[in-house]
Amino acid sequence: MSLKLYCDLISQPSRTLYILLKTAKYNFEPKYVKLAKAEHYSEEFTTQVNRMQRVPVIDHNGFLLTESVAIVKYLAREKIIPESLYPVDSKQQARVDEFLEWHHIGLRLHCTTYFRVKYMDPLFGKKMEEDQLAGYERRMVQALDVFDKKWLGQGTEFVVGNKVTVADLFAATELEQPRMAGYDPKEHYPAIATWAKKVQAHFNPHYDEAHVILNKIVKKQQSANL
Amino acid sequence: MSLKLYCDLISQPSRTLYILLKTAKYNFEPKYVKLAKAEHYSEEFTTQVNRMQRVPVIDHNGFLLTESVAIVKYLAREKIIPESLYPVDSKQQARVDEFLEWHHIGLRLHCTTYFRVKYMDPLFGKKMEEDQLAGYERRMVQALDVFDKKWLGQGTEFVVGNKVTVADLFAATELEQPRMAGYDPKEHYPAIATWAKKVQAHFNPHYDEAHVILNKIVKKQQSANL
Numbered sequence: 001m002s003l004k005l006y007c008d009l010i011s012q013p014s015r016t017l018y019i020l021l022k023t024a025k026y027n028f029e030p031k032y033v034k035l036a037k038a039e040h041y042s043e044e045f046t047t048q049v050n051r052m053q054r055v056p057v058i059d060h061n062g063f064l065l066t067e068s069v070a071i072v073k074y075l076a077r078e079k080i081i082p083e084s085l086y087p088v089d090s091k092q093q094a095r096v097d098e099f100l101e102w103h104h105i106g107l108r109l110h111c112t113t114y115f116r117v118k119y120m121d122p123l124f125g126k127k128m129e130e131d132q133l134a135g136y137e138r139r140m141v142q143a144l145d146v147f148d149k150k151w152l153g154q155g156t157e158f159v160v161g162n163k164v165t166v167a168d169l170f171a172a173t174e175l176e177q178p179r180m181a182g183y184d185p186k187e188h189y190p191a192i193a194t195w196a197k198k199v200q201a202h203f204n205p206h207y208d209e210a211h212v213i214l215n216k217i218v219k220k221q222q223s224a225n226l
Numbered sequence: 227m228s229l230k231l232y233c234d235l236i237s238q239p240s241r242t243l244y245i246l247l248k249t250a251k252y253n254f255e256p257k258y259v260k261l262a263k264a265e266h267y268s269e270e271f272t273t274q275v276n277r278m279q280r281v282p283v284i285d286h287n288g289f290l291l292t293e294s295v296a297i298v299k300y301l302a303r304e305k306i307i308p309e310s311l312y313p314v315d316s317k318q319q320a321r322v323d324e325f326l327e328w329h330h331i332g333l334r335l336h337c338t339t340y341f342r343v344k345y346m347d348p349l350f351g352k353k354m355e356e357d358q359l360a361g362y363e364r365r366m367v368q369a370l371d372v373f374d375k376k377w378l379g380q381g382t383e384f385v386v387g388n389k390v391t392v393a394d395l396f397a398a399t400e401l402e403q404p405r406m407a408g409y410d411p412k413e414h415y416p417a418i419a420t421w422a423k424k425v426q427a428h429f430n431p432h433y434d435e436a437h438v439i440l441n442k443i444v445k446k447q448q449s450a451n452l
Contacts (some may be wrong), residue, residue, distance in 0.1 A: 051376050052328070063317055070323035077316045090303045091289055097296035102278070104330035150277050 003028040003080070006049055006057040008035045010217075012112075012173040013068030014056040015210040019169060020072065022206035024081045069100050072166050085166050095160045099151065099167040103174070110136075110143040111177045118181035119221075140178065141188075147171065148189045158195070164202045172199040172207075180217045182225065229254040229306070232275055232283040234261045236443075238338070238399040239294030240282040241436040245395060246298065248432035250307045295326050298392050311392050321386045325377065325393040329400070336362075336369040337403045344407035345447075366404065367414075373397065374415045384421070390428045398425040398433075406443045408451065 005021060005028050007014035021028045033039045033055050040046075040053045050057045050066050057066050060078070065071050076086040087093050114136050117128050128136075151159050151171075159167040175185045175196065186193035200207045231247060231254050233240035247254045259265045259281050266272075266279045276283045276292050283292050286304070291297050302312040313319050340362050343354050354362075377385050377397075385393040401411045401422065412419035426433045 052372075063320075065320050065324060067324045067327040069327040070320055073323055074316065074320040077319070090300065093303070094289075094291050094296055094300040097299055098291060098293045101293040101295040101330070104327070105335055109331055109335070146278075 001061060002059075003061075004031050004059040005029070006031045006033050006045075006059070007055050008033050008040075009210055009213050010035060011055055012108075012177050013170070015173045015176075015214075016068060016166075016169050017056050017058070017071060018210050019173070019203050019206045020075070020081050020085070020166065022209070023085075023203055026080050069104075069170075072100075081166075084163065085169075087165065092160070096165050096167050099159050100170060103167075103170060107143050107147055107171065108174050110140040111174050114140040114183065115177045115181050118178075118183075137183070140183070144175075144185050144189060144192070147175075148191055152191050152195055157198070164199060168195075168199045169203065172196055173210075176211060176214055180214060180221060182221060227287060228285075229287075230257050230285040231255070232257045232259050232271075232285070233281050234259050234266075235436055235439050236261060237281055238334075238403050239396070241399045241402075241440075242294060242392075242395050243282050243284070243297060244436050245399070245429050245432045246301070246307050246311070246392065248435070249311075249429055250301075252306050295330075295396075298326075307392075310389065311395075313391065318386070322391050322393050325385050326396060329393075329396060333369050333373055333397065334400050336366040337400050340366040340409065341403045341407050344404075344409075363409070366409070370401075370411050370415060370418070373401075374417055378417050378421055383424070390425060394421075394425045395429060398422055399436075402437060402440055406440060406447060408447060 003021075003026065005014075005017055007018055007030060009015055009018065018030065033045060035055070040050075040055060046053055049059075049064065052066060054066065056068055056071065057064060058071050058074075060074075065074055072081070072086060075081045076083070086096060117136050118133060121128065156162055158164050159171055175192065178185065186196055229247070229252065231240075231243055233244055233256060235241055235244065244256065259271060261281070266276070266281060272279055275285075275290065278292060280292065282294055282297065283290060284297050284300075286300075291300055298307070298312060301307045302309070312322060343362050344359060347354065382388055384390050385397055401418065404411065412422055
């Protein structure tokens, strides 16, 4: 029995899966795919691992699976991650799914795009007009408003009810992403800051371990802007 | 026991759920929410049905659930839709999930946005510059290329293997959407045309029934452009 995780800890769903598997104390082999070196575009990765040229991917005894949310559900069915993080009860599971399905276009698209246009693209010499950049920031802030008020602001401690689930981990790793582009949601939304701290504590030391590279980039960016 | 489906058949995930429930011969009550009349923004809908102001939503004996993909998974667990359309086998289910999770940003975002900027926005007096519109069309075509080659072009008859699943229905209803804006993917991609015909046949007469309004709009648009 073997489980490989193709990942790059700069990618938020890669971090989610890495943290989950570490938390589950499951014996897996991380296979690092350096996105900055375009290793996900290599002939080998494209033909042997993922024709979509993305991470994360798992290889579970030869069964290759892409798409982080699909992977989490599979790992839950295979009892590799604990039931508490992805409930078996039909209605509770539906509530977690409701968030996971919403988050693709509701949250992830906007945080990722902001990170890409403000941090990644300039590294490759692509610069965007200030007003266009402001448009991307505005859309991300709108998404964060919805997350802050319509998910967190519902009187529960976590995204779904009063217990940590994978929904919190997907959201938390996502909200780390714009920090590399100089925007920290925790500094703008007190409820997000309180919640994020609890999620981080729940998944530590693995949460911090998965964010070492990201936090280094954040620090480097901050000193460059001083 | 009661199941209500809040929907508008102009919305592609609404059509997906409507067709699925009809195919399952499940006794449900459609509750039409007219998006064109902004009924989803009403106080009543927002506070009583969906704070996100969107359709589709189900009300299953008082359990309100949003997000079409989460709804389909719930309906499958509750044995309301047939197992053949959403397999119970862990690996087969993972393959269907893989597509469903990909399709949010991979396909849906682009088809929906094209439909919105080219068809919906002008109805409300909002017109876009030609070159901006061309950008949206280009991104939709890129998404269709991926669907055509990397999902359909893998040697199987349907999106996942050789049997129809909910993955096909989500994709098919999605690809109907840009037709209202004058772009029919079937006219540009022969493999999509062949596949779409099989999906339509599998879900008929309910597929056509759910597309009556959409097909009327397509015809009206075509005559206006003659």
